[in-house]
Amino acid sequence: MKHLYLSLLCIVFLLSAKTSLAQNAGIKGFLADSATKTPVDYATVAVFNLNDSSIVNFALTDAKGGFELSRLPLKTPLRLFISHVLYGSMRINLKFDSDTVRDLDTLYLVENTAMLGEAVISWEQPPILIRNDTVEFNADAFINRPGSMVEDLLKRIPGMEFSDDGKITVNGKEVSKITLDSKDFFTEDPVILLKNLPAKAIQTVQVSEEKDDRGKPTNSGKVTINLKLKSWAKTGHFGKAYAGYGSDDRYEAGAIWNFFRDTLQVSVLAYGNNLSNAGFSYSDLMQLGGFNRSGSNTTIYYGDGRVEMDGISTGGGSGITESAGAGLNLNYDIPLKLKVSGSYFFGYTNTYNFQQTLTNTNMTDSSLIRQSNLDEISRRYQHSLQAKLSWTPDSIHQFKYTPGFSFQHGNNLSTRIIQSEYSNxxxxxxxxxxxxxxxxxxxxxxxxxxxxxxxxxxxxxxxxxxxxxxxxxxxxxxxxxxxxxxxxxxxxxxxxxxxxxxxxxxxxxxxxxxxxxxxxxxxxxxxxxxxxxxxxxxxxxxxxxxxxxxxxxxxxxxxxxxxxxxxxxxxxxxxxxxxxxxxxxxxxxxxxxxxxxxxxxxxxxxxxxxxxxxxxxxxxxxxxxxxxxxxxxxxxxxxxxxxxxxxxxxxxxxxxxxSNLNVSDNxxxxxxxxxxxxxxxxxxxxxxxxxxxxxxxxxxxxxxxxxxxxxxxxNLASDKVQRSSSGYMSLSKRFNSKSWSHRLGASLNYWASNGYTAFNDDFYTQGNYHISSALSYTLEKKDVLDMTVRYQRGYGVSSVQDLNSSNKQNSDQVRCDVWWAMSKKNWVEMKYTFNVQRVLNSTTIPQQYALLNVSFTRLIFKDNRGQLRLSVFDVLGQNTHVRRWVYLNNSVESQSNVVTRYAMLSFVYNLHQFKTSGRSKRGYEFW
Structure with missing residues (x-):
């Protein structure tokens, strides 16, 4: 019960924050051309907080020139700022004493020709502009946390959503590519997370319809994002290096460095650890490491959740893995419109896996219980060479060639003991x-x-x-x-x-x-x-x-x-x-x-x-x-x-x-x-x-x-039809209250199937369904707090008629992630997960565990480039890798060894070095 209390405490702590979600005011009105009196659509209407220059809310006018903004704080000096590319801007100072909606009626805009020479305050730049088929977002209006990267910036732009697998959409349209100053930036993949490019280097985020390499619309319904750099960040290099050592001889070390200058991009990385974690995520390798741009890669997805790419492990899966890797990626745009990319990577993994699996199978008049114990040590070494050549001599022709080589060797030693008990x-x-x-x-x-x-x-x-x-x-x-x-x-x-x-x-x-x-x-x-x-x-x-x-x-x-x-x-x-x-x-x-x-x-x-x-x-x-x-x-x-x-x-x-199998129709x-x-x-x-x-x-x-x-x-006979259905819905809403930002989320996931299965000499009707729901709440305060609580509940049934078999399972999970800046130089982070898995008609007791990770970070060096971090993984000593699931007339429980509690002292150095306009800095300034 103590873990349940800790979960509830996490939720209460969030809800007891000093925020006010009610008592908000609003404004509404219309915009029109001062000369023609016609409505002005796609104008930006934004409200800023005059105390800290932060944006409170904004909207675009509709086809009738109408706008409406709500959730404006009371007793706070505000400024309404209206802008359009064809008209001069308009400013109105506001302050609300009660939660009313103020009607501004019709406001008239004057064409730009009458507003030449107007001074614009830097923080007062409109958060969004429409230029032909491109939507531009002012990056400074959406940066929330010091040291924010582009990923953090994109997540705060309205209408931009990140799915669990890393895909990005803008108002539901999938993002196919992200470019930097209209050039490919270490990647051509739509699944992109630019974790190491600082958001402060971005001037605007431009969203437009997807175009091909010759600049023609693809009509695919997808969009592209172009990150326009500020003038001082046109040339530079960035990356990070880290090293840590902890109890039980746990260690980690790694570095990734990227250099870009107009037509040249270089990436170098190396890492090693015994934490079952690469230190760089799959997205880090694909995007920051430049894997996607260097031609075809070999990616292996294992059944236990592991992913290896060109021999480099990204962690996960069963067992405890020691891994290491190193590589080089080079991208060069040669004159004559020729692009050349190449890479070499070496990867090594050494995994010790001890796994126990218990399977119960129920049949009409009998049952089968099978227990499997696997004790395995495996090693893998892989070398990979990849390249890509692309030549676009004119607006009509394009040629590409992508060769790749890989060399792999390894060894494996495993012992598996299977014990079966058949009731007959x-x-x-x-x-x-x-x-x-x-x-x-x-x-x-x-x-x-x-x-x-x-x-x-x-x-x-x-x-x-x-x-x-x-x-x-x-x-x-x-x-x-x-x-x-x-x-x-x-x-x-x-x-x-x-x-x-x-x-x-x-x-x-x-x-x-x-x-x-x-x-x-x-x-x-x-x-x-x-x-x-x-x-x-x-x-x-x-x-x-x-x-x-x-x-x-x-x-x-x-x-x-x-x-x-x-x-x-x-x-x-x-x-x-x-x-x-x-x-x-x-x-x-x-x-x-x-x-x-x-x-x-x-x-x-x-x-x-x-x-x-x-x-x-x-x-x-x-x-x-x-x-x-x-x-x-x-x-x-x-x-x-x-x-x-x-x-x-x-x-x-x-x-x-x-040999008598035939095609099935779906x-x-x-x-x-x-x-x-x-x-x-x-x-x-x-x-x-x-x-x-x-x-x-x-x-x-x-x-x-x-x-x-x-x-x-x-093949089933034509009269035996298999049916399945699935559905998913998630809702989320972000709103502001004074200096706090809130985000509420809810989701529902459903899957069901019914059909037939065969045991021994008979057919049986089988049915399965699973439903899960989740609620989440995120609380943010710029530069101070970022906190998320999520609760998920799942329930599933798998049954086989005429076998008297109906297996039921449910699960509960509470997650709480907290980032708190105690001061400008000191951070505290906590990640807590409480998980319960139950097989309802099983004699086994419910499986539950709580995983609590805590870290304290001290920012050091100039521009906070250095981080000294003390972290404790699995504070409660309960980390486990246990899965319980049901299918057909089977209930399965699987458990394997994992990394357990350790403490580690780590040092992280983030390198963000950019060429200043007119001069170039050499070396690094540590203090």
Whole structure:
């Protein structure tokens, strides 16, 4: 209960802050041209606090010239500032003694010609301006915290939202790229977090419609952001370095440095730690490290949540990881309109993982309990070379080529013990597997493309190729016994060798015709070829581990696959009335497969006709974007599932293929809305979808008398329909009260499915649904406090009819994040999470833990570039990696080792060095 009290205390502390959310005033009125008396739309109406020059609220006038501003503080001197690019500005001083709405009636603006020579106070610059198709935000009006980076700046601009995966939208429109002074800045990726570029260097944030490399609108509905630098920040370098050491020999160190000057950009990074954390996030590597601009990269997503990119770990996942990496990235815009990018990176990871998993499976007249213990040590080394060349000789032609190389090797030692208890037998089934191996792989990939305009059509030709070779050699010791009325012992000491050889080729052509400003037609064809060879040979050792060179055909494969795809299709876009846009696409494709296991002469030749199609409608409004879609997508079987071969490398769980598999048909209808609700200032993210699958591929599970399982894929009959639906909505609103800023948020997430599953010889109806809701509150005071409290509740049910199986789960989570500046030089940060997971019909007790991290930071050196930080991770000593979930007739609990409590003293140095206009500083000034 003490953790619940701590959670409640965090909430009470927030709500007891000395803020006043009521007692607010407002103004309203209209703007008109002084000469013509016609309404003036898209003018900026802003209210500033004269005490500290901060912006209180602002709005743009509508088509009728109307405006309305609320939440204006009482008994505070204010200034109303009105501006428009075609008119002179207007100022009105205000002060409210009561919570009334003051009607200013009609205000008349005079054309700029009559206002030449007018002085404008620097802090009085309008927070927003409309210039043709570009919206400009004055950066100084939105900077909140000293030392703020561009990410903090963008989050405070109205209508700009960051999703959990890092995507940015402006009034619901996705941001495809962010540039600096109209140049690519270490990245071309829409998922961008500029964490190390100081916000104070930005003059304006410009939002405009997405354009291609030749400056033509793409009509994609996306937008781009251009960060316009202040004059003193045109040339410079930035980055950060850190080092720390703590209890239990925990350590971290790293540095990232970036230099930019007109056409040259350089990034260098290095790091090392044993905290299961890279020190640089995935976004840091992609954006600050310049990974995205240097061509194709190898990114591996593991099932336990780990992500590795070119061998560099970004942390996460099961176990405790020691990681290190170093790299260089270079981007250079050469004269003659040639851009060259290149990079080299080295990555190393060493992971120790101890994981326990308990699975309960309920069946009609029996049950299966399986407990698995995994003890594993794995090491990986990877070298990666990437490059990209882009040449745009004129406004018509563009050529690109992106080669890449990677070299990887590693080794692994693991022991897995699986204990199964099947209710139909009196004893248990035990499997003990010890696997040791070394592995390596070499890969080369590249892509070439040309795009240009010819005979009023835009054309593009592209070609992609990749070649990968890999190998794995190791020993596999398997011991298994069944305990029942008869005792069976089994032991196998094996030598395994696995060799892979993959070749991928893809080439295509597209042509685009712009019929008019709102209508276009795309036509394309492509051919994809994939050849894969996977040879696995297993030999038996004797009981002492010496080779007998006895081939085990049942465990060996020589899997050869030849996959060919031939596709053609079109994409049609047309503007409709009331700002709606129609998009329609259709493809006709043929997939040919030739699969063979030369070890046992099993063959499968398959050919599938594929016709995916989509119809969608999109509407852009001043406050948001609507999107409605109807899709049909055929789903083809996996190559391995189509071959009648048993994969019995794990005797406890055998997979068998099925050459009779066919394509399944998936239909979906959905809708999305991103933006705000009218003029209320409430931001909305929402979507809903409904899906129907015919002839869905499922995996039938059979349990043998010994408690082993066998799975085999098969298509459901056409009368057995799988259905699913999902929905999400989040609402948030930011408002001000005197010098405080508040943000309220709420979200609801829903997912449900019903269909069929198969156990032993029977089909069963299964249903699943999960619903979660969350509430959040953020309190901010400029340069002083940034505090967020979030509560989330989840509930789920997974049931299988006729098996008397209904598994239920729920979870609760409270999070509280606090940043408090005790003074200008001293910061305190706290992150607290209290989590409870329950499986309601299980005999296990609810799993709960509290994670509390606290740090104290002292700012040092000139411009606060240095930070001396004392931090304690897992103050309560309860950190754990436990997951509980239910699916079908199974309930699962998994737990693995994690980093636990430690204290660390760290030093961080932030480098933000910019060339001052007319002179250049050399070296660093520490004091």
């Amino acid at each position: 037998q009196s004893g248990s089934n035990s499997l003990n597997t010890t696997l040791s191996d070394s592995n390596n792989s070499n890969a080369f990939s590249g892509g070439a493309s040309w795009s240009g305009k010819w005979v009023k059509w835009e054309h593009s030709i592209y070609q992609y190729h990749s070649f990968r070779k890999g190998g794995l050699d190791g020993n596999n010791l398997i011991r298994q016994f069944y305990a029942d009325t008869n005792l069976i012992n089994f032991s196998s000491n094996q030598v395994r060798s696995n060799q892979t050889d993959n070749t991928n080729l893809s080439q295509g052509y597209t042509a685009t015709k712009f019929i008019n400003d709102s209508t276009s037609l795309d036509f394309g064809v492509d051919v994809k070829l994939e050849k894969s060879v996977q040879n696995t040979t297993v030999h038996q050792n004797d009981s002492n581990g010496f080779p007998q060179y006895i081939l085990l055909p049942s465990l060996s494969t020589q899997f050869h696959s030849d996959r060919r795809e031939y596709n053609s299709g079109f994409f049609y876009t047309r503007g409709l009335k009331r700002d709606w846009q129609l998009n329609a696409s259709f493809e006709l494709g043929v997939l040919q497969l030739q699969l063979e296991n030369k070890m046992n002469a099993a063959k499968t030749n398959k050919s599938f006709l594929l016709m995916p199609a989509q119809l969608s409608f999109r509407k852009n409004t001043p406050v948001g974007v609507w999107h409605l879609s109807l899709d049909y997508e055929p789903e083809t079987p996996y190559n391995w599932d189509l071959l009648d071969v048993a994969d019995n490398r794990n005797p406890n769980s055998v997979r068998i293929g099925n 239909y979906s209808v959905g809708g999305r809305y991103f933006g705000s609700i009218g003029k209320s200032g409430i931001s909305v993210w929402s979507y809903a979808s409904y899906n129907v699958a015919l002839r869905q591929i499922i995996y039938r599970t059979k349990v043998t008398e010994s408690g082993n399982t066998e799975t085999r894929p098969e």
